[in-house]
Amino acid sequence: PHGAAGAVVVTLVLLGIVARNQVETWQSSVTLFEHALKKTSNSYVAHTNLGLAYVNAGMDDKALMHYKEAIRIKPDNARAYNNIAAVLFRKGKREEAVEYLEKAVVVKPDFVGSYNNLGLIYFGGKQYDVSARYFEKAIEVEPAYAEGYNNLGVAYEAAGKREEAMACFRRALALNPRFQRARENLVSLIKEGGDFTPAAPGETE
Numbered sequence: 001p002h003g004a005a006g007a008v009v010v011t012l013v014l015l016g017i018v019a020r021n022q023v024e025t026w027q028s029s030v031t032l033f034e035h036a037l038k039k040t041s042n043s044y045v046a047h048t049n050l051g052l053a054y055v056n057a058g059m060d061d062k063a064l065m066h067y068k069e070a071i072r073i074k075p076d077n078a079r080a081y082n083n084i085a086a087v088l089f090r091k092g093k094r095e096e097a098v099e100y101l102e103k104a105v106v107v108k109p110d111f112v113g114s115y116n117n118l119g120l121i122y123f124g125g126k127q128y129d130v131s132a133r134y135f136e137k138a139i140e141v142e143p144a145y146a147e148g149y150n151n152l153g154v155a156y157e158a159a160g161k162r163e164e165a166m167a168c169f170r171r172a173l174a175l176n177p178r179f180q181r182a183r184e185n186l187v188s189l190i191k192e193g194g195d196f197t198p199a200a201p202g203e204t205e
Contacts, residue, residue, distance in 0.1 A: 044074035051083060060087050078108035085117060097121060112142045119151055128159040146176040153185060165189060 040046060047070035054063035064087055070080040081104035089097035098121060104114035119134035135152035139145055153168030166189050172182035 042073055044070040044077050044080070047073065048077065048080050048083070051080070055083070055087060060091065063087055076107040078104040078111045078114065081107070082111070082114045082117065085114070089121065094121060094125070110141045112138045112145060112148070115141065116145075116148060116151065119155065123151070123155055123158070126158075128155050131155040132159065144175055146172045146179050146182065149175065150179065150182040150185065153182070157185070157189065162189060162192075 047066045051063040051066035051070065054060070054066065064084060067080040067084045067087075070077050071084075074080075081100045085097040085100035085104070088100065098118065101114045101118045101121070105111050105118075108114075115134050115138035119131045119138065122128075122131035122134065132152055132155040135148050135155055138148040139152065142148065149168045149172035153165040153172065156162075156168060157165035166186060169182045169186035169189070172179050173186065176182070
């Protein structure tokens, strides 16, 4: 793969429901959501948010415990499945992470974040065609998903599909003219091909 392929860093996206203005009234988000659970111990939202807070605090095992409790309370909690996958992936448990992401899209077939994460995992494993299929699915679900177009472009580029990659980077920029990563990927491909052209109006910062 060329330069653009290196632009995707395989870090899975954690998804939570964090009320920032409330967090500011407490010493930490962990304290906030622990307090919430004392009032409503059966709240899947509180367990999901506390899991995210523990991840941010570097306490992955506690995070997993709360994400799994959130799923026990609400078995179709796609965010919790996604976040468990992100933690497992960071622990080096790639196959288990994939299983949880697949569960996420089963219970919520329009869950863009989990399709994107599946694409990132397979990209990291150099399975570029499989990766591209998941990014394509993310875009199918959310046609205005600029990040999805960028990631699909990176997967295409890594698979040697230069023209398709360029089209994806251009589409990402059309959706978000300030998307610097997509711009850098596009410029990289253009320079490699020796046909550098100025950015179109609306694609400049």
